[in-house]
Amino acid sequence: MSKLRILYVASEINPFLQTSEVADFVRKLPQAMQERGMEIRILVPRFGLINERKNRLHEVVRLSGINIAVGDEEKPLVIKVASIPNAKLQVYFIDNEDYFHRKSVFFDKEDNFYDDNDERAIFFCKGVLETVKKLGWVPDIVHCNDWMTSLIPMYLKTTYKNDPIFKDAKTVFSIYNNSFSYKFDEDLIDKVKMIDIEDSMLSNLESADYTGFIKIGAEYADAVINAEEDSSESLSDLFTDKKIDTIEKDENFLDSYYNLYNELVG
Structure with a gap:
């Protein structure tokens, strides 16, 4: 039985929030890996759609209180935690009043993309890494899911490369069909x-759009996974110098991830 430590980072997870395939994936895979002997941590944003009372979220005071810089501003990081019912898994929630206390995820009531979604992603990615440092928990694998987590592989290969918590960590970046057409400010x-x-x-991020975020994640990750088979053709057009693996959701897909993690740590 493998004793690898795996950190899962995503924008959503069942049963707390589901807007896409990410939520199901990040619910099933960590439990399956835990059942195979791996040690798991899961971090997601605490979007305003998540009912704290219903889901029994509570603040982890010892982890909260860090300020995270986004551009010229610093914003307080609040960490909350809850357990997944019927599973021996805890989920840590990255929270901040300015960024996440809205009753929607990435789009407002008029279906307009929030113009600060870039800042929300930056805050989330930095907040994840600082939270794991405070936990003092050393991951072997950091598995990032979807565009909102795409800066983490880059931060781990640069700013955090010599940090004792992360210096040996390998990164996996999974890509989904959750594109948007918005272009962020320069x-x-x-x-x-x-x-x-x-x-x-950061040249791959110069386009300041969805493609830029996906490219920066893929550039710095140790393994890139196409999580949805029907997007493979469009992905191959995006990347000419990066190998994209497709792990099909068949009866063996959990074993495929188990093998991938062990190969990466090797």
């Missing part, structure tokens, strides 16, 4: 930058 690069990150390292 200051995106400046907001994303941290220590040890030069402009040239």
Whole structure:
């Protein structure tokens, strides 16, 4: 039995929130890996649609209180936790009043894409890494799911590369059919930058759109997975120098991930 430590990062997870296939995937895979002997942590945003009382979320005071820089601003990070019913899994929620206390996820009531979704993603990615540092938990694998998590592989290969918590961690980036057409402001690069990150390292993000986020995630990840088979052709058009693996959702797909994780740590 493998004793790997796997950190799952995603924008949503059942039963707390579901807007796409990500929520089901991130519900099934961590439990399956835990049943195979792996140690699991899961981090997601605490979007306003998640009912705290119903889902029994409570703040983890010892992990909260960090300020996360996004551009020139610093915003407080609040960490909450809840257990998945009928599973021995806890979920940590990244929260901030300005970014996540809205009764919708990425679009407002008029179906307009929030113009600060880039900042919400930056805050989330940085918040995940700082939370794991505070936990003092050393992951072997960091499995990032969808565009909102795409900055994490880059941060791990740059700013956090010598951090004792993350220095040996391998990253997996899974891509889904959750594209958007919005283009962010040109200051995106400046907001994303941290220590040890030069402009040239962010060239794939210059388009400031969905494709840019996907490309930056794929560029720095150790393994890139196409999580939905029907998107493989469009993905191959995006990447010319990066191998994209497709793990089909058949009866063997859980074993395929189990093998992938062990191969990466090798």
